[in-house]
Amino acid sequence: DRFFASFALAPNAGTIYLRAEEAGNEKFFSLPANGGEVRPVLKAEQGAFTNLVIPQKASSTLLLANWESAVNPGELFRIDPVHKKKIRLTSFNRERAEAIDWQPLEHFWFTSKGGGQIHNMVALPPNFDRNKKYPLLVLIHGGPHSMWRDQFFLRWNYHLLASPGYVVLLTNYTGSTGFGEKFAQDIQFDPFGRCSREINQAADEAIPRFPFIDAARQAAAGASYGGHLANWLQATTTRYRCLVSHAGLINLESQWGTSDTIYLRELNNGGPVWEQGQVWREQNPIRRAKDFRTPILLTVGENDFRVPLNQTLENWSVLQRLRIPSRLIVFPEENHWIQKGENSRFFYQELLVWLGKYLAH
Numbered sequence: 001d002r003f004f005a006s007f008a009l010a011p012n013a014g015t016i017y018l019r020a021e022e023a024g025n026e027k028f029f030s031l032p033a034n035g036g037e038v039r040p041v042l043k044a045e046q047g048a049f050t051n052l053v054i055p056q057k058a059s060s061t062l063l064l065a066n067w068e069s070a071v072n073p074g075e076l077f078r079i080d081p082v083h084k085k086k087i088r089l090t091s092f093n094r095e096r097a098e099a100i101d102w103q104p105l106e107h108f109w110f111t112s113k114g115g116g117q118i119h120n121m122v123a124l125p126p127n128f129d130r131n132k133k134y135p136l137l138v139l140i141h142g143g144p145h146s147m148w149r150d151q152f153f154l155r156w157n158y159h160l161l162a163s164p165g166y167v168v169l170l171t172n173y174t175g176s177t178g179f180g181e182k183f184a185q186d187i188q189f190d191p192f193g194r195c196s197r198e199i200n201q202a203a204d205e206a207i208p209r210f211p212f213i214d215a216a217r218q219a220a221a222g223a224s225y226g227g228h229l230a231n232w233l234q235a236t237t238t239r240y241r242c243l244v245s246h247a248g249l250i251n252l253e254s255q256w257g258t259s260d261t262i263y264l265r266e267l268n269n270g271g272p273v274w275e276q277g278q279v280w281r282e283q284n285p286i287r288r289a290k291d292f293r294t295p296i297l298l299t300v301g302e303n304d305f306r307v308p309l310n311q312t313l314e315n316w317s318v319l320q321r322l323r324i325p326s327r328l329i330v331f332p333e334e335n336h337w338i339q340k341g342e343n344s345r346f347f348y349q350e351l352l353v354w355l356g357k358y359l360a361h
Contacts, residue, residue, distance in 0.1 A: 003145075003177040003184075008054040009033065010061045017041065017063060017081075019052050021147050021178030023119050024107060026050065028063070028079060042084040046104060047072065048151040049079075064089075070123065070159065071102045073152045101126035102159045105150050105170075110205040112198050116174055116183070120202050121148060122210065123158035123168040133214040135359040137166045138203055138240070140222030140229045144175035144195065145184055154344060155337060156223065164352055166359070167213050171202040189270050192232040192283045199229065200237060217359045221351070223247055224307060224336065228285075231315065234296060235288035242358035243296040244351055247307040247336055250315035252284040260305040289318045295325035297354040299347060301334030327354065 005026065007018035017030050026048035028041035047069035055062055063079035067086060073093035077086045105121040112118050125134060139156060141148045148170040162168045172179065173195035175187030187195060199220070207215045220240045222230040227248020234243055249255040256265055256273045266272050269279040281287070296319065300312040312328070319326040329350060331343050338347050 001181040119172045121170040125162040135217035138220040140226035142224030142226045144225045147178040173198040231285045246299045249311045251286040258308045299329045303335045306336045
């Protein structure tokens, strides 16, 4: 019952190969085309496969795909399902990747106070020394129906965020994919409460587990749904020295009326906004603005239709009214994602300056 992203048929059409999420990784599985047991194609403890292709005119089944991890930018591999191994075909990024001081992600699990098994990964900074103390950056994924995965990408690059000397914590809270259908659906009718508690508990679990984390210096950041949750943390806790919210909603009601996604919000919130069900009344960050305290950086693309500009401007107005230390950055050319190279560079510069201001000492 895992979410699968792509599939392809073997040349004889007898076997289906598919790529599916599994606890922070993306793996290959196979099953008979006429139905039957799903089996892993090879043992994969690290990284993510993407872009599966099976040439239909090959003399035997030939699986080609990209593979990457947080410390291995994507390359092309051949997957041998008989001997259960992957064979590297390209090395475009290998020399540069090997020159970077980074380490593979560390995984851990904990049992949430709600009884769920919660998966986490940790990225360590360069020049890492287990005898030193490092600030903790709690990074919150969007979706919510997505998953932090062991993958290399530009947006929220784990090691780039860790580079000033931070430990980065990645939690696959309830609602994440890659852990079964029920786990993904359990966020329904409780969009912010349960997962925010799990995010905070993940930090509480990580601190004694990794003694090199400085419990006195914590920050949290997220984009899209992760931005929603950063704003919810603003309303519900003061444990973080600062927050970062990119494309995050502040007002459930005005978000419903201006976003390009309406139906799913009604589904998760238990009905339309005018019925004023419990979620609309009790899990709307702006209704808790009197509790806002934490310095926060707000960023948004002016052409964002998923979480439109009005959400960030409403948040900014509240923060200014309450005189909470804050900074607003609007990218006029960007949409829900910051895609242009120089804009991305500027985003990281400003984000790291913001974190450094509050986590330095």
